[in-house]
Amino acid sequence: MDTQALKAEQKRRAQEIVHVDSLPFAEPRFIGGADVGFEQEGAVTRAAIAILHYPSLQLVEFQIARIPTVMPYVPGLLSFRECPGLLAAWEKLVQKPDLLFVDGHGISHPRRLGVASHFGLLVDVPTIGVAKKRLCGQSAPLSEAPGSQSALMDHDEQIGWVWRSKARCNPLFISTGHRVSLNSALMWVKRCQQGYRLPEPTRWADAVASQRPAFQRWLRENPQ
DNA sequence: GCGACAG
């Protein structure tokens, strides 16, 4: 694993990211959520993608792919570890989403190519990064009130938003993945908020991957 | 040199 070469590749690919809205829809019909986890002590990569109908936010499809892990976790190089699994899950989808939320950062990354951006480029789909922790950049302190937000800045450049999606919960870090502006990224995430810390697409992807009770209940209510 | 560091 040549770290320097991978970093150079990130800088190169980051220039291909479309930072403005080039969404082929006035309103998306399907929004997806993607999440990656690991099994067998990291030897197996498990990627899950959940597809929700918009604006009902009802789960309509999910796919899980398991492949041999290709790389160790290195902060800043996450996409090289997670994209192979995400691609495998993506190819299994019957209904591709118009917009995809990815667990992790988009352009709020040292070289502006977080997993949400990298995957968006790979499959050429609009993506938004929804991360639970900061990777880089700084922001003004957030108030305790749910809904409070602050721009995530790297010097003079805004690379994302820090948004308290729910009271008494740590904020989320939202950023452009690909083909979605920063303002729209935050807007779509807000429109998929249903009272939990994570927006529905990402929340369902996690529930599917981890076999959460809510997902098991959905399976029972949706035979076949 | 020291601390930070998505999942």
Place this chain on the structure above:
DNA sequence: ATCTTGTCGC
């Protein structure tokens, strides 16, 4: 990310 029960607080 993952290993894991109860527990504190709204």
